[in-house]
Amino acid sequence: MDFTEDQLQRYSRHIILPEVGGKGQRKLLAAKVFIVGAGGLGCPVGYYLTAAGVGTLGIIDNDSVELSNLQRQIAHSTKTIGMHKIDSAKATFEALNPDVSVIGIKERISKDNILDLIKGYDIVVDGSDNFPTRYLVNDACVMAKKPLVSGAILKFEGHVTTIVPGEGHCYRCLFEEMPPPGLVPSCQEAGVIGAIPGVVGSLQAIEVFKLILGKGDVLKNTLLIYDALKTTFRRIKVPKNPNCPVCGDNPTIRELLDYDAGYCAVR
Amino acid sequence: MEEDIKPDRKINIKGLVCPYTFVKAKLAVEDMEIGQVIEILLDYEEASRSIPKSMEDHGQKVLKIEKINDTDWVLVIRKEKE
Ligand SMILES: [Zn+2]
Numbered sequence: 001m002d003f004t005e006d007q008l009q010r011y012s013r014h015i016i017l018p019e020v021g022g023k024g025q026r027k028l029l030a031a032k033v034f035i036v037g038a039g040g041l042g043c044p045v046g047y048y049l050t051a052a053g054v055g056t057l058g059i060i061d062n063d064s065v066e067l068s069n070l071q072r073q074i075a076h077s078t079k080t081i082g083m084h085k086i087d088s089a090k091a092t093f094e095a096l097n098p099d100v101s102v103i104g105i106k107e108r109i110s111k112d113n114i115l116d117l118i119k120g121y122d123i124v125v126d127g128s129d130n131f132p133t134r135y136l137v138n139d140a141c142v143m144a145k146k147p148l149v150s151g152a153i154l155k156f157e158g159h160v161t162t163i164v165p166g167e168g169h170c171y172r173c174l175f176e177e178m179p180p181p182g183l184v185p186s187c188q189e190a191g192v193i194g195a196i197p198g199v200v201g202s203l204q205a206i207e208v209f210k211l212i213l214g215k216g217d218v219l220k221n222t223l224l225i226y227d228a229l230k231t232t233f234r235r236i237k238v239p240k241n242p243n244c245p246v247c248g249d250n251p252t253i254r255e256l257l258d259y260d261a262g263y264c265a266v267r
Numbered sequence: 268m269e270e271d272i273k274p275d276r277k278i279n280i281k282g283l284v285c286p287y288t289f290v291k292a293k294l295a296v297e298d299m300e301i302g303q304v305i306e307i308l309l310d311y312e313e314a315s316r317s318i319p320k321s322m323e324d325h326g327q328k329v330l331k332i333e334k335i336n337d338t339d340w341v342l343v344i345r346k347e348k349e
Contacts (some may be wrong), residue, residue: 003294012290018325022294 007099011053019215025053029099031212032056034121036109036137038085039063040192041127041151043075044201049208050093050100057093058121060105061085072194109133111256114140123211125204126150131178132259138163138171139256142247149207149218151200154185156193156228158200161219161238162207165247168220173241173248178259196228272330272343274306275299281310281339288314289321292344296327299346304330307342315340 003011003022014020014028031054035042038061046059065076065088080088086104093102107113109128114136118124124146126137134150141148141163148163150171163170203224210216223236246253276299280291288311295305309315319329319342326348333341 008287008290008294012286015290015293016286016321022297 020213024213027212028053029055032121033123033125033208034058034118035125035127036133037061037127037129038075038089039127039129040072040153040197041201041204043073043089044198045125045127045204046089046093047075048202048205050097052209053097053099056101056103058103058105059086059089060107060109060117062106062108072192072197109136111136111259115144118144118146123208124148125208131184134171135178136256136259139246139253141165142170147211149204151204153192153196153200155191156196158196158226160200160203160224161222164220169238169240170244170247172246173244174223174238176245193228199226272304274343275303277306279308281308284311285313285317289318292318296344296346301346301349304343304345309340310338318342
């Protein structure tokens with residue numbers, strides 16, 4: 001594939017990097033990434049993947065834009081309040097880079113659709129805001145052997161980890177079971193400082209680039225914790241657990257479960 | 268300096284400025300086989316220094332840097348590394 005003059009300009013800062021070059025940029029343009037959620041994390045991840053020319057972006061969400069989202073969800077705007085988040089995000093991404101094909105899915109992700117949805121993609125990014133979805137996405141990615149870049153934010157803290165099935169840990173190696181609903185912060189406790197999704201989403205986007213380019217080290221067997229109050233990044237080693245119920249030697253979870261509701265989502 | 272090397276490829280990037288001078292040169296080198304030689308004609312003075320430096324940084328071999336008239340330079344580079 002030859003670059004157009006516009007593409008040479010748009011991607012010039014990638015092409016001049018030894019780790020990317022024309023070859024790497026072609027890999028980015030050919031890549032297909034599926035993003036779960038068009039909220040706090042899905043917005044910056046989608047924005048940077050689009051800007052970088054990641055050729056195909058699938059994105060799923062089932063909510064509409066609310067005024068309370070705009071403190072941190074940068075693909076939406078005052079003008080798109082009330083619009084479906086998928087339409088709002090798709091319009092933003094398409095305006096940013098016409099090279100990217102954005103496939104929006106206005107559904108709730110579930111055990112019945114996830115495997116079909118992620119089938120055609122190279123990498124999955126979890127930007128969901130609740131434990132049932134996080135475990136669903138983890139288990140589905142382990143079963144489908146799709147690399148997963150998982151992110152989470154709450155208050156002044158952010159987590160990022162990259163799950164490469166067959167090579168490293170999975171989310172259940174880290175936290176085997178979902179916390180009981182009583183231990184999960186209720187909606188009114190679940191504040192999030194603005195810009196923290198930008199930090200975590202940008203880290204997720206860079207993990208995706210490295211997976212596509214095959215360069216550098218991703219957060220395999222590692223959980224990265226960002227503490228915005230202290231301005232610290234901590235790396236926690238997460239060994240793959242041979243007894244993990246989904247990615248271990250004798251998995252007990254062999255098909256997707258009913259990942260209970262009963263949790264309050266941070267909207 | 269090796270003088271009598273016949274280039275496998277020639278590009279003319281006159282009129283371009285940084286970073287497009289290097290973008291074009293780098294893409295041309297990426298398309299070549301290891302051991303092949305490229306001749307680059309340019310008229311952006313700064314690139315006559317920055318392209319050779321970046322090519323060396325990326326592991327390529329600069330065979331020649333020559334100012335051929337008042338405005339133009341010719342660079343000759345051999346691809347040593349993918
Ligand atoms: Zn596991």
